[in-house]
Amino acid sequence: MKHSPLVAVVGNPNAGKSALFNALTGARQKVGNYPGVTVERHVGRLTLADGRPIELVDLPGAYGLDPTSPDEAVTRDVLLGRQKGERLPDALLIVVDASNLDNHLRFTLQLIDLGLPTVIALNMIDLATRDGLELDVAKLSADLGVPVIATVAVRKRGLDEIRGELGELLIAPRTIRAGEGPIHDPLTLQRRARDIAVGAIIRETPVRRLTHRLDAILLHPLLGPLILAAILFVMFQAVFAWSAFPADALEAGTVWLGTTIGNALPGGVLRSLIVDGLFAGVGAVIVFLPQIIILFLFILVLESTGYMVRAAFLMDRLMSRAGLSGRAFIPLLSSFACAVPGIMATRTIDDPKDRLTTILVAPLMTCSARLPVYTLIIGAFIPARNVAPGVGLQGLILFGLYVAGVVGALLAAVVIRRTVVKGGGGAFMMELPKYQMPRIGDIAIGLWQRAAIFLKRAGGIILTTTIILWALASFPVAGPGQKQSDVSIAGKIGDAIHVVVAPIGFNKDISLALLPAMAAREVAVAAIATVYSLDAAADEGVQTLAERIRGRWSLATALAFLAWFVFAPQCISTIAVTRRETNGWKWPAFMVAYLFVLAYLAAGATYWTAVAFGLG
């Protein structure tokens, strides 16, 4: 079978490439990885006016064919037809920012010289107009020798014309201008790009740009950091406040469904597997979906408005004190959602030592998988009252845990930079894109992709681990007067771990949860849920997990457990991605070891302090 034609969407970072890709393909897209590297591959389908299907691939943004990062290397290799896992594109859709032509045309000229059928999207033309820039599209097209179409991806302007041009290009591929041949000298290229850009300007009215006015406030030496702190604070309050209703509804729904199905089934092993294994385990994880979605909502909005890079700018100096760069701020902030994409995002850090250090401390940022653990313990032990109007005590404690992770990460980076990863470093070079209104559709696609990844983990790794743990916890069956968690296989394994963690205040149930928590942190909650629902006496009925642990743990133990999870050795996925990104087992092994020591000390210190204050 013949493949449908492949069109590569290519352009500079911040040209609005992904927005155009989303607008053209809608929800018909897939995210994968290029083999051997951890660069994401986004493909989607597009149907032309005459019904022919086209495959569209969104290449990573690049400044030129001389890559300075692994992402840019993939873009170059695809365009030269030597990237594994991708055929040579049949045509190019080059995306340029209409208000930044003099810069973007340099890469465009290089791309045109590749000789592939090409159409150019002169994107964000509305913002150029807003900035007082009037462009001659026909002249630009004549100078470049390829069709140019003015587009506004976020308003779907120019999309039909793009489809039309692509259709024509693919029917009768034209060889485009032979011209003067490829220009190799970077400065000659730059000057030619600038000449064409200047030639395309009809009129320019100087206006005070919106971006400049906003930057005067958001990058203000005093206001800037305050606003950043406020945004992060609101973000973490919202994670709790907005998610309360949907999370409660999901939890109630799961309990009801579990009870209903449990009552309909005959007693015995199958019923136990379904009610105690499946519903107690997976149910306990799915209720955290609202919080994960809210957190990603903030991250995606900050990213798409252009604020995320400003945050990196504000934080660069502090990060450089810790031996990191402001560039590490984005991967580390992403690690609040999950360390796996966070570590993958470190590819944008050019300096290898900056990058390695960022990878090693990324797991200290509180990932969303730790949220279930935090919210469970906080919900069970910390009263839901306000310490000030609009400031809940629970949210405050959660904020504190996040801060502890951040401070821990920065201190760890300082130490790592002075010991195991010495020397080098010190680059921070980023473009500050124009501010933009985020588009709901783009955010929705991003959220949907993240939620799907989380649910796949809940449905895959977590489901498997939960069922294995249920089996370990259910057999052999306890006799009369015995507690199930004492006699089971899992109980015996827990006993062994308990010897090590008893000094830091962990009871047997926690010991039991530590091992499966390595599969994925949120499994800790599922594991505890499974243990307690098996132990539950008949008269207890169906209680929520929070009610169950409140009766069984001391406050000192609960606090120690929280402290443990601030530093806890991360999940298997994180170890795997670290191995991949550092090309070996040396660094993941180091990472696990140092995090284990930190977690043990932090939990110990917390427990002993709490006991000394009489909370044991």
Add this chain to the structure above:
Amino acid sequence: MSAATSLDDLKLGTRAMVASVDWDSLEVGEASRLRHFGFDAGVSVEPLHLGPFGRDPLAVRVGRMTVAIRRIHARAVRVIPAA
């Protein structure tokens, strides 16, 4: 005509023209990223903002783009302030 100075000595909001860039003082990757940003003799630049901690990094307008670079790299760019 004013004397050439380095980009990091320029007062915020002062427009200037790049006179030269000391490419050799930069690492290969850093130099090529600065070129990608459009730093080159004859280009108009204007420092816009300073990082809140230690007046580092700098946000600089280059042509139509705004980029963030550290002081140490701005030092490699010689500029002539507009009169």
